[in-house]
Amino acid sequence: MPSVNIAIGAILTMLTMAAVTPAAADHKPEHxxxxxxxxxxxxxxxxxxxxxxxxxxxxxxxxxxxxxxxxxxxxxxxxxxxxxxxxxxxxxxxxxxxxxxxxxxxxxxxxxxxxxxxxxxxxxxxxxxxxxxxxxxxxxxxxxxxxxxxxxGQGIQMRDTPVRSIGDLGGKQMRIPSRTGAWIIEALGATPVGMPVPDLPQALSTGRVDGALIPWEIIPPLKIEELTEYQIEGPDSERFGTAxxxxxxxxxxxxxxxxxxxxxxxxxxxxxxxxxxxxVWQESEDIGIAVALADGNEHIVLTEEEMAPFRDAMAPIIDRWIEEVGEKGIDGQALLDAARAAIAKHSTAM
Structure with missing residues (x-):
């Protein structure tokens, strides 16, 4: 019977290899x-x-x-x-x-x-x-x-100050995400405070900043609704630049x-x-503002008349950017025109 046992053992070994080896190879990542x-x-x-x-x-x-x-x-x-x-x-x-x-x-x-x-x-x-x-x-x-x-786009989110005019931001400390955000806040009469967004909850809770330029989507993960009372944007969801x-x-x-x-x-x-x-990001905006409203915050949507002075104050930022990138050898005006044309084309195509 030894030969039979050997044969059975060989078959079992082959079946085990067939059952395990290829499957393992199929599922083991190469990278x-x-x-x-x-x-x-x-x-x-x-x-x-x-x-x-x-x-x-x-x-x-x-x-x-x-x-x-x-x-x-x-x-x-x-x-x-x-x-x-x-x-x-x-x-x-x-x-x-x-x-x-x-x-x-x-x-x-x-x-x-x-x-x-x-x-x-x-x-x-x-x-x-x-x-x-x-x-x-x-x-x-x-x-x-x-x-x-x-x-x-950047909404204005404030701890305890409603914003309906540029004057409402005067002297406020505002978190910004980038240098373009800093230019916007400076143009609106406030002081920019740069920091990564994960640092914002502590800055709001301690009063290091009075508000922030951030979109609505970040409200739920950072619990911004508990640290602010007002979310402000322009008509038709117009924002103050983007990131x-x-x-x-x-x-x-x-x-x-x-x-x-x-x-x-x-x-x-x-x-x-x-x-x-x-x-994904548009859906998350809707969720974010809904969370703020459910917590009792006020969503301020500026009228066209209220928004016009904000647009006027921010307009010189375009020329500032063109001048600064020009010093790096970049044709800022041509790039600006190309960006606007591409956005308009894809907006029309939607």
């Missing part, structure tokens, strides 16, 4: 990528944008790519270091606010200027992708840009992927996800 960002795990950016994107990439790669997401700067450093972390290969992918490192992205700032982004998030997102190769790509050496995008963001991958990490997996990343980049990102 594990680290994605780092500055907001918490309950934020809209994490749950509605980054997690679904990562899952889609993993599924379309048939499990050969795995993306581990690290929120709230859990891999170390500050939000201001995210752009350098991905360029230097400390992490593979980042999501960050360009305004945290404004010296690196002067061209992309055009979309932050008051009156350029016209409150159609999808249109502005598509315009950014359209202008990327000709106008913006020089700012992103060392990274594979997966997407550029904006949020709905630009990037999802970017280290170029070396991208280049290390085989062509078929690069194609998976490409298929989930640029125009392919710009609309989805826009829809």
């Amino acid at each position: 594990t990528l680290k994605l780092h960002h500055f907001l918490g795990p309950k934020s809209i950016a994490h749950t509605k944008m980054l997690e679904p994107w990562a899952k889609k990439v993993e599924e379309e790669s048939e499990g050969r790519i795995k993306i581990d997401i690290f929120p709230a700067m859990s891999l170390g450093g500050s939000p201001l270091q995210l752009a350098s972390q991905v360029r230097d290969g400390v992490v593979d992918i980042i999501w960050t606010l360009n305004g945290y490192t404004p010296q690196l992205f002067p061209r992309t700032e055009v979309f932050e200027l008051p009156g350029v982004h016209t409150n159609d998030i999808v249109a502005t997102n598509l315009a950014m992708q359209e202008l990327f190769d000709e106008w913006l790509s020089d700012e992103y050496d060392g990274v594979k840009v997966i997407a550029l995008h904006v949020h709905a 630009t963001f990037q999802i970017a991958m280290n170029q070396g990490a991208y280049d290390s992927l085989p062509p078929d997996l690069q194609s998976v990343i490409d298929a989930n980049s640029g125009d392919a996800i710009a609309k989805d990102i826009g829809a």
Whole structure:
């Protein structure tokens, strides 16, 4: 019987290998990528944008790519270091606010200027992708840009001061996200205070700032409704400039992927996800303002007559930006015209 036992043992071994080895190989990722960002795990950016994107990439790669997401700067450093972390290969992918490192992205700032982004998030997102190769790509050496995008725009959110005129902001300390945000606040007679948005709740609670330029979507994750009484915007959801963001991958990490997996990343980049990102951020705006109203806050919508002085005060910011980027050899007027035309085109196409 020894030969029979040996034969049975051999068959069992073969069946075990057939059952385990191929399946394990099919499900073991070939490339594990680290994605780092500055907001918490309950934020809209994490749950509605980054997690679904990562899952889609993993599924379309048939499990050969795995993306581990690290929120709230859990891999170390500050939000201001995210752009350098991905360029230097400390992490593979980042999501960050360009305004945290404004010296690196002067061209992309055009979309932050008051009156350029016209409150159609999808249109502005598509315009950014359209202008990327000709106008913006020089700012992103060392990274594979997966997407550029904006949020709905900066609303004015105040601890205890209703704002219906520029004079209401006089002397106030206001958190800003970027240098363009600082220019806007200065033009409106207040003092800009720069800080990453995760630091805002403490600044509001201690009175370090009287208010902030932030969109509605950030209200729920940071519990801004508990720290403010007023949310202010212009007619037709008009805001006070916006902020630009990037999802970017280290170029070396991208280049290390085989062509078929690069194609998976490409298929989930640029125009392919710009609309989805826009829809997510617009939905999150509606949720955010609803949370504030449910907590008893007042949503002030300025009339056309009330908004006109704000527009007039912010208008010189355009010339200031054109002059400053001109010193860097950038044709700011041509870029401004191109940005406005692209946004208008995509707004019409919606």
